[in-house]
Amino acid sequence: xxxxxxxxxxxxxxxxxxxxxxxxxxxxxxxxxxxxxxxxxxxxxxxxxxxxxxxxxxxxxxxxxxxxxxxxxxxxxxxxxxxxxxxxxxxxxxxxxxxxxxxxxxxxxxxx
Amino acid sequence: xxxxxxxxxxxxxxxxxxxxxxxxxxxxxxxxxxxxxxxxxxxxxxxxxxxxxxxxxxxxxxxxxxxxxxxxxxxxxxxxxxxxxxxxxxxxxxxxxxxxxxxxxxxxxxxxxx
Numbered sequence: 001x002x003x004x005x006x007x008x009x010x011x012x013x014x015x016x017x018x019x020x021x022x023x024x025x026x027x028x029x030x031x032x033x034x035x036x037x038x039x040x041x042x043x044x045x046x047x048x049x050x051x052x053x054x055x056x057x058x059x060x061x062x063x064x065x066x067x068x069x070x071x072x073x074x075x076x077x078x079x080x081x082x083x084x085x086x087x088x089x090x091x092x093x094x095x096x097x098x099x100x101x102x103x104x105x106x107x108x109x110x111x112x
Numbered sequence: 113x114x115x116x117x118x119x120x121x122x123x124x125x126x127x128x129x130x131x132x133x134x135x136x137x138x139x140x141x142x143x144x145x146x147x148x149x150x151x152x153x154x155x156x157x158x159x160x161x162x163x164x165x166x167x168x169x170x171x172x173x174x175x176x177x178x179x180x181x182x183x184x185x186x187x188x189x190x191x192x193x194x195x196x197x198x199x200x201x202x203x204x205x206x207x208x209x210x211x212x213x214x215x216x217x218x219x220x221x222x223x224x225x226x
Contacts, residue, residue: 033214042202043155043217050211088154090215098143098162098206098213099170104154 002027002093006103013079014111021074021106023089030067031092033100034074036085043088047074079110114139116218118203123223125197133188133221135203142207144186145215148172149200161186190223197225 003026013019023032030051035043047056049065049072056063060083062075072089086107090100116137125131135144143162147155157170161180175194180186186205190197200222204215 031212035217042220043204045214045216048212048214092213098208099145099157099160100213100215102155107152 002029002091002101004089004091004101004103006087006089006106008106009104010107010109012109012111013076015080016078018078019076021076021087021108023072023074023103025070025072025089025091025101027070027091027093028067029070029091029093030065032065032072033090033092034063034072035088035090037088037105038085046087076108081110081112084108084110116203116205116216118201118218118221120221121219123221125223125225127225128192129225130192131190131197131223131225133190133201133203133223135186135188135218136184137186137205137216137218138184139205139207139216140183141205141216142183143205143213144180145204145206146170146176146178146186146188147202147204149202151200155202158188190225197223199223 005024032049034046037043047063052067054065060077065072086105088105090102119134145160146158156172159178161167177189202220203218206215
């Protein structure tokens with residue numbers, strides 16, 4: 001059974017600071033997805049990482065994938081209040097067809 | 113505009129009644145999914161369908177049923193057998209392009225059963 005673990009689950013940080021969210025998964029896969037969810041809203045796709053060593057950046061967020069370590073990171077640079085949301089990673093296992101397995105989510109709060 | 117629509121946005125029902133949630137997509141995606149999300153929790157897969165007239169149970173299928181008669185539509189019925197149906201329900205779809213199963217999500221339906 002594919003397991004996806006995120007840490008931390010809750011993150012409170014000050015504006016202007018840097019931090020990293022970690023996503024570990026338990027099976028061979030070279031496809032990983034990051035989503036953002038605002039309170040009361042649906043999920044919005046942030047990054048699609050499709051190979052070992054893939055790195056994607058959008059604004060103050062940068063995601064990377066190390067398939068050998070079965071680890072993805074979401075790095076936040078100089079956080080701003082607008083980044084406050086819950087972030088989910090999801091993995092597409094090699095034998096799971098099209099279904100994704102989601103992590104529990106990291107609830108990020110950026111304080112002024 | 114291509115996208116996924118879910119209706120209604122809010123739904124209130126009495127205990128013991130079946131209720132059907134709508135999900136429609138015009139993205140020409142082959143696969144569609146239903147998730148349940150409880151407050152402060154992650155997503156749990158209820159059912160998914162990779163092709164018309166075929167679907168598979170997810171992790172929490174008990175008390176739910178689906179159909180996939182058209183590529184564009186994947187309705188979810190919450191039956192009276194579902195013990196705790198109050199939740200936020202999300203529908204998603206995906207197509208495999210360049211090795212990606214990225215899922216696109218609808219806006220969700222918030223179901224309250226009293």
